[in-house]
Amino acid sequence: MAKQSVLVVEDEELMRSILRRLLEGSGYNVFTADSSETALEIFPGNDIAVTLTDIKMAGMDGLQLLDRIKAADAEAMVIIMTAYSSVDSAVAALRKGAYDYITKPFVNEDLLQTVRNAILQRELFHENRALRRELNKQYTFTEIIGQSESLQKVFSVVQKVADTNVPVLIQGESGTGKELVARAIHFNSGRAAKPFLAVNCGALPESLLESELFGHTKGAFTGAIAEKKGLFRSASGGTLFLDEIGEMPLPLQVKLLRALQEHEVTPLGSSSPVKFDTRIIAATNKDLEAEVAENNFREDLFYRLNVIEILLSPLRERRDDIPLLVRHFAAKSARNQNTEEKNVTPHAMSALLNYGWQGNVRELENAIERAFILSGDEIDVESLPPRIRSNAEHTFPAVDTAAFRPTLEETERQYVMKIMADVDGDKTEAARILGIDLSTLYRKLKRYEDI
Numbered sequence: 001m002a003k004q005s006v007l008v009v010e011d012e013e014l015m016r017s018i019l020r021r022l023l024e025g026s027g028y029n030v031f032t033a034d035s036s037e038t039a040l041e042i043f044p045g046n047d048i049a050v051t052l053t054d055i056k057m058a059g060m061d062g063l064q065l066l067d068r069i070k071a072a073d074a075e076a077m078v079i080i081m082t083a084y085s086s087v088d089s090a091v092a093a094l095r096k097g098a099y100d101y102i103t104k105p106f107v108n109e110d111l112l113q114t115v116r117n118a119i120l121q122r123e124l125f126h127e128n129r130a131l132r133r134e135l136n137k138q139y140t141f142t143e144i145i146g147q148s149e150s151l152q153k154v155f156s157v158v159q160k161v162a163d164t165n166v167p168v169l170i171q172g173e174s175g176t177g178k179e180l181v182a183r184a185i186h187f188n189s190g191r192a193a194k195p196f197l198a199v200n201c202g203a204l205p206e207s208l209l210e211s212e213l214f215g216h217t218k219g220a221f222t223g224a225i226a227e228k229k230g231l232f233r234s235a236s237g238g239t240l241f242l243d244e245i246g247e248m249p250l251p252l253q254v255k256l257l258r259a260l261q262e263h264e265v266t267p268l269g270s271s272s273p274v275k276f277d278t279r280i281i282a283a284t285n286k287d288l289e290a291e292v293a294e295n296n297f298r299e300d301l302f303y304r305l306n307v308i309e310i311l312l313s314p315l316r317e318r319r320d321d322i323p324l325l326v327r328h329f330a331a332k333s334a335r336n337q338n339t340e341e342k343n344v345t346p347h348a349m350s351a352l353l354n355y356g357w358q359g360n361v362r363e364l365e366n367a368i369e370r371a372f373i374l375s376g377d378e379i380d381v382e383s384l385p386p387r388i389r390s391n392a393e394h395t396f397p398a399v400d401t402a403a404f405r406p407t408l409e410e411t412e413r414q415y416v417m418k419i420m421a422d423v424d425g426d427k428t429e430a431a432r433i434l435g436i437d438l439s440t441l442y443r444k445l446k447r448y449e450d451i
């Protein structure tokens, strides 16, 4: 592990050298400054983990230095050194955001312990931020990858409906990203801080599904040893995702319709209905209109759920998304395994472009995950599953390989959006990394909206 750097700011030369020896002896990289002014020159650009500063100094004092450092980096760790007689000013320093203070003279071990704690605290800050960023990224648009016209339409519908409360019905073959879209709607809505709960309507027997959804009172039936709220109420304020809605038994469809109309449910064993405020998103891989025609699905419920309809087309019908998805999943594998990213050879890419993808994006994701593990420095055609390797050239007409060479503008857009995601949407920081003015960044972002 790289050495952590500590900056010591102290106007007494003897004290400076004592601190230098103590800290270097404990494995730190030490910078020293004899004034706040010098410290402010050292601080930027040296990745200082902890600043240890005296309070009383000629010129700018330790408290003013603290202000300046905190203004430059709100997460900076500053420890104040003060004489026992002026603990008051140390308390003032804590109020201004110092991490801790130590009184002079100090016990060496105490000082080292305080520095260690500060470093630990700083690492926790950074870890938390990284985790938060991961969480945010998981469900935002940046994680639904695709440039095809059909997916662009989906994006715009998601954006428009997110903040309304109308029911949404998402239809598409297995693995096309229905759940991903449902989450995107939820996490881009005002309900994002409230629960997103999902239930697979095809996975539970009718009676169990009924009590899952609508809840039951204590003793409502044998085995109902405690009251159960039910998903409609548990997700209140948030979103309930009814997956495989086409599998819902007809008697429950009646109950569901009533719940949607009245915005209330009556738990099993109870006679009094309870209100809920839950957004409903349903999904199915069946052709629900055909199910209606065959009397397997209630027409009135279909229209209730289908206020907004989102159709996710099969991957084989939007092949221009394949190269982006391939790169996305390869990068994800690299992240998961903590290794370098790998290139995909043109031959492998052409096999991927030509395959049938009956399992849609999920099948592609699995194929790339596997290929990433099996391949050497590059993902080549040999690392792909045999069915993809062998069927490739014949099953579908070959796609012009030029089609997956993005334009300069597209490449720029992707890079800019990647940086935006990396910095949590902080435009000032993104502009700094990209080396452009904030106004230029704004202009670019505005233009990408129109692409």
Ligand SMILES: Nc1ncnc2c1ncn2[C@@H]1O[C@H](COP(=O)(O)OP(=O)(O)OP(=O)(O)O)[C@@H](O)[C@H]1O
Residues within 6 Å of the ligand: 143, 144, 145, 146, 172, 173, 174, 175, 176, 177, 178, 179, 180, 181, 285, 325, 361, 362, 365
């Ligand atoms: N456009 C996309 N960009 C990135 N990842 C995607 C995309 N579409 C799907 N995926 C990924 O593919 C996998 C399958 O997606 P998801 O579970 O949303 O599909 P589904 O339509 O709900 O499938 P099923 O009908 O089988 O439940 C998930 O890991 C999801 O993250």
Ligand SMILES: [Mg+2]
Residues within 6 Å of the ligand: 178, 179, 243
């Ligand atoms: Mg699903």
